[in-house]
Amino acid sequence: MTNNKFKIENRESQIENQITDLLDPDKIKANLKTKRIGGKILVYDSTSSTNDIAAEYAKNKQNDGMVIFAEEQIAGRGRVGNKWLSGRGDSILCSIVLIENKLNAELLSLTCAVVVAETIGRTGGSRAKIKWPNDIMLNGKKVAGILLESKVDKGCNACIIGIGINCHQKKDSFSVQIQPAATSLDMESNSVSDRILLAKRLLTSIDQWLETAEKNGDKVIDRWRELSIQLSHRVTLLFNGTSFTGHCIGIDPEEGLIIQLDTGGVRMFNAAHTIVAKPPA
Ligand code: BTN
Numbered sequence: 487m488t489n490n491k492f493k494i495e496n497r498e499s500q501i502e503n504q505i506t507d508l509l510d511p512d513k514i515k516a517n518l519k520t521k522r523i524g525g526k527i528l529v530y531d532s533t534s535s536t537n538d539i540a541a542e543y544a545k546n547k548q549n550d551g552m553v554i555f556a557e558e559q560i561a562g563r564g565r566v567g568n569k570w571l572s573g574r575g576d577s578i579l580c581s582i583v584l585i586e587n588k589l590n591a592e593l594l595s596l597t598c599a600v601v602v603a604e605t606i607g608r609t610g611g612s613r614a615k616i617k618w619p620n621d622i623m624l625n626g627k628k629v630a631g632i633l634l635e636s637k638v639d640k641g642c643n644a645c646i647i648g649i650g651i652n653c654h655q656k657k658d659s660f661s662v663q664i665q666p667a668a669t670s671l672d673m674e675s676n677s678v679s680d681r682i683l684l685a686k687r688l689l690t691s692i693d694q695w696l697e698t699a700e701k702n703g704d705k706v707i708d709r710w711r712e713l714s715i716q717l718s719h720r721v722t723l724l725f726n727g728t729s730f731t732g733h734c735i736g737i738d739p740e741e742g743l744i745i746q747l748d749t750g751g752v753r754m755f756n757a758a759h760t761i762v763a764k765p766p767a
Contacts, residue, residue, distance in 0.1 A: 505575035507681040509555045514685045520693035523582060526552040532574070534561040537648040540581035541637050544644035550585040553689060562650065564631055565620060566761055570650050573659055576670075578651040578681055582692060587645040588700050591634070593739045595619050595757045596710045597699040598632045598647055598692070603713045605688045606630065606651065610675035615715045618743050619757035622651075623715060627669035649688065653679045703739045710737055716762075721745065724761040 511527040518524055526549065533539055536554045538561075543549040556579045562570035572579060587594065599616045606614035606622060606629060614630075615623050622630035633648040655670035671679040699706045711717055714737070722731040723745065732747040741754035 505557070506678075508575070509557060509681060509685065511555075513682045514555075514689070518686055518689060520551075520689055522551045522696065523693040524551065524553050524689040528552070528554050530554065530556040532556065532558040532560065535559050535563055535648075536579055536581035537563070537633060537635055537646050540583050540646045540648075541635070541644075544583045544585060544637050544646060545639045545642060547585050547642060549583050552583040553580055554583075555580045555685065563633065564650075565633055570631065570633075571661075572650065572652070573655070576652070576654045576659060578649065578653060578684055578688065580649050580685070580688070582647040582649070584645040584647065584696075586643055589696075589703075590740055591636075592742050592757060593699055593703050593706060594645065594647075595632070595634055596737065596739065597695050597706050598634065598649070600706055600709045600713060601688070601691045601695050602630050602632060602649060602651065604695075604709075605684065605691050606671065609671055612674065614713075616710060616713045617715050618737070618762065619760070624669055624671075624674045628652075628667055629669050629671065629674070647692070651684065651688075653681055653684065707737060707739055716743070722763040723755050724763050725755055726759055729763065730755070 509529045511529050514527055515524065530539065533556045536556050536559065539554045543552050558574040559579055562572065562579065564570040589597065599620055602622045603614045603616050609624055612625050617623050620632040621628050630651040635646045637644045637646065652668065652670035654672050656673065657665060660668045695706065716734045719734055721734050722729060730745065730747060730753065732745040734743060735746050736744040738744055738754055742756040744752060744754050746752055
């Protein structure tokens, strides 16, 4: 009896742990109508960080637009030295190689945020929004993050766009500390998201928005303004360790977030050196 119960429970947990939307390069590539992104797609079952793998491929100019996915990362990283944790098969974990990227760091960062927010789109009745610089939020909780890293190797100037989107996580997939602030597509929609479909949407969107950004950065800014949760709101930022509070009045494609400071004056904050803090109570 006890044995049978164990077998049933064990089988149930195996079924539960089965990944039904395994990332498959051929499925992602099927009917993918992109010009620059996704000509080469690799999927790792497990790796340290897709950004590390992408950085190796970025040494060869022919790998512009290449995309690395992984089912699991054992040393996934986020911004400002944070770890990026995800159970195997739970997320979209990917890195895109851009060689000789023409966009400045701020505009590229804004473009990527627009891409990921649009890819997630409307989920469970709510629209994905951008929390500057690189957090994508659903119902006030973080559902995705972006980590941009640049690499210079023997005169070859590359940029790696690392994207993590929470898909199949349940509440207790997240640590107790981050549970109040994190969510997944499945949690918000009460259904099971399809990572293949999502991957296709992501690559199509980045292909189109990069082209748009190179031709006309204002279009990115306009879309960013529609998707921002901070624009016209109060924010507190930590810049090089100093705290600044004020009203967010805009975004500059070269200098970053524009804040009307409580202490007077207007100041711009770039994504690389700024952390968004909770506003004081
Ligand atoms: C953040 O919100 O702090 C950024 C998170 C970025 C996570 C992705 S997952 C794929 C890629 N590989 C990494 O190690 N990090 C990025």
